Amino acid sequence: MWVIENQQYLGEVDTWSRAEQFGDGVFETLLVSDGVSRALSLHAKRLQLGLRSLQISPPAQNLQDMLSGYVDNMVEYSGLRNGVLKVMVSRAKSARGYGYEDQAEPCIAVFFSPYQPPKSGFYEQGIDVQMCSTQCSIQQQLAGLKHLNRLENVLAKSELQSDCFEGLMGNYLGLVIEGTMSNVFFEKGDALYTPELSLSGVAGIMRSLIMAHCRRKGIALHITHIKMNALAQFDSAFVCNSVMGLLPIKKIKDKPMAIGKLTRQLQMAIRSGEIYA
Amino acid sequence: MWVIENQQYLGEVDTWSRAEQFGDGVFETLLVSDGVSRALSLHAKRLQLGLRSLQISPPAQNLQDMLSGYVDNMVEYSGLRNGVLKVMVSRAKSARGYGYEDQAEPCIAVFFSPYQPPKSGFYEQGIDVQMCSTQCSIQQQLAGLKHLNRLENVLAKSELQSDCFEGLMGNYLGLVIEGTMSNVFFEKGDALYTPELSLSGVAGIMRSLIMAHCRRKGIALHITHIKMNALAQFDSAFVCNSVMGLLPIKKIKDKPMAIGKLTRQLQMAIRSGEIYA
Numbered sequence: 001m002w003v004i005e006n007q008q009y010l011g012e013v014d015t016w017s018r019a020e021q022f023g024d025g026v027f028e029t030l031l032v033s034d035g036v037s038r039a040l041s042l043h044a045k046r047l048q049l050g051l052r053s054l055q056i057s058p059p060a061q062n063l064q065d066m067l068s069g070y071v072d073n074m075v076e077y078s079g080l081r082n083g084v085l086k087v088m089v090s091r092a093k094s095a096r097g098y099g100y101e102d103q104a105e106p107c108i109a110v111f112f113s114p115y116q117p118p119k120s121g122f123y124e125q126g127i128d129v130q131m132c133s134t135q136c137s138i139q140q141q142l143a144g145l146k147h148l149n150r151l152e153n154v155l156a157k158s159e160l161q162s163d164c165f166e167g168l169m170g171n172y173l174g175l176v177i178e179g180t181m182s183n184v185f186f187e188k189g190d191a192l193y194t195p196e197l198s199l200s201g202v203a204g205i206m207r208s209l210i211m212a213h214c215r216r217k218g219i220a221l222h223i224t225h226i227k228m229n230a231l232a233q234f235d236s237a238f239v240c241n242s243v244m245g246l247l248p249i250k251k252i253k254d255k256p257m258a259i260g261k262l263t264r265q266l267q268m269a270i271r272s273g274e275i276y277a
Numbered sequence: 278m279w280v281i282e283n284q285q286y287l288g289e290v291d292t293w294s295r296a297e298q299f300g301d302g303v304f305e306t307l308l309v310s311d312g313v314s315r316a317l318s319l320h321a322k323r324l325q326l327g328l329r330s331l332q333i334s335p336p337a338q339n340l341q342d343m344l345s346g347y348v349d350n351m352v353e354y355s356g357l358r359n360g361v362l363k364v365m366v367s368r369a370k371s372a373r374g375y376g377y378e379d380q381a382e383p384c385i386a387v388f389f390s391p392y393q394p395p396k397s398g399f400y401e402q403g404i405d406v407q408m409c410s411t412q413c414s415i416q417q418q419l420a421g422l423k424h425l426n427r428l429e430n431v432l433a434k435s436e437l438q439s440d441c442f443e444g445l446m447g448n449y450l451g452l453v454i455e456g457t458m459s460n461v462f463f464e465k466g467d468a469l470y471t472p473e474l475s476l477s478g479v480a481g482i483m484r485s486l487i488m489a490h491c492r493r494k495g496i497a498l499h500i501t502h503i504k505m506n507a508l509a510q511f512d513s514a515f516v517c518n519s520v521m522g523l524l525p526i527k528k529i530k531d532k533p534m535a536i537g538k539l540t541r542q543l544q545m546a547i548r549s550g551e552i553y554a
Contacts, residue, residue, distance in 0.1 A: 001388045001389060001390040002354055002388070004350065004385075004386075005385070006384055006385055007385075009350070009354060016386070016388065017294075017297055019298075020296040020297040020367075021296075021304075021425070022300070022425065022427040022430070023299070023426050023427060024427075024428060024431050054431075055432075055435060084373065086373050090297075091431075095388075095390060096361065096363050097458075098427065098433075098458060099435070100431070107282075108283055109282050109283075109297070110280065110281040110282070111279070111372075112278060112279040112280075113278040113372060135416055135418060136416075137414035137416035138414060138415040138416070139414035139429060139449075141410075141411055141412060142414070142428060147428055148297075148298070148299065148300060149428045150299040150301075150426070151301060151331070151424055151425070151426045152416060152418070152419065154299050154377070155332075155418060157376055158375075158376070171415070172415045172416070172417060181374075
């Protein structure tokens, strides 16, 4: 095919990135602290699940070793020991059209960026959160995966008002799903609640770590459908992801929230590293 | 940020394609016949709607002139007078993260490929169509748009058995939405029926042309919810898109379909060019 890119005629080109044409791939975002990433095995496991679900040939026999190698390389190349590593694995390039060749070699792009953590006050006093009008799509085959079709997150993020650090997204069925770049948990009495993600959303690594921690510690955790219009029942809530950890919510829309006992307990477990046990 | 792409260390790079990172853009696919594309104004209109919906700055004041210019350039560069032009417009490059700068210059990639039309027998005797298990996502803000988040089409297409030219996709609510690369119409008695696309799907240009033709000719057309389990009620059906035109369906799953009177009438209107009136 003949290609013009940004006004420049490139001549005849056989193939073009399928990540760019279709978002045909998955990605992982890892926190690197003092030269290491502490949740490599979970990231590798989710990456493997994503590749298998999309029928993309894995780029390495051992994905955990691959991720670990990228962490080491980037720490060396950049001279930074703290940052965020993003690894995108997409299906091989192809010409126009949805079809693809089996067994084609996948493409990998890896970015390493300095990390600017949220203000420390956000961890202590909590953040304001708004409700986004952009929905999470309902798509059972893709739900849970961290795939490259992320337009809805882009649109939801663009809705955020300057005083809101994060926004919550629901789906067409009126269920709360997640934040624009995080998962969400709610606290009531002695239990935690987090949205079930079989229809929509990304199953985050910090969410998995928190789930495992709750199992180990005997903390009641309900993974369930939570209606957008039923948030008033909860006393406390927080958002989390692998990079920023856990941020308590001090206000959802106009409703003030208290910072819960379990929320603080989990925050400590992340700070101490116990969460990665 | 520091970048490694396919094992190659690229050094420090400020930004990366947002189409590749997030599928953050839209595209159009135009048929070029004898050096011209006959539905430029509709493609330009849909492109404009898509860009506005995603809040991407339009890359030109007059998008129809822009598309027309790409057709002319590509016909000249390639020496081909017949082919398929694909124009992808995505939001400007950025670093990692969903946020973006307003007013950033969009990126444009344009491909021109030779066109291999389906066998002529498919137009005469019809095609076999299967039901895909991959769903169309339900996402009200993105429904109708031809955006770059096309993983579900890739997965649905990969399901196609060798004897099926196309597959039909439904959504979580059990509604028929479209083909993997086409829109679908059904015929019963003196009327046509096509899925309403406010929850899922791409509003195709050939679909729009057929809708306009039906209005002009007084052909009854119902744009409505059609349940997957209610397809048995229809006598005939066809799929269509801007590139291949209209293909009658001779079998859906195991159910043989007749080729309808209106289906043939529309096929003639496409062949004669009357559809572009």
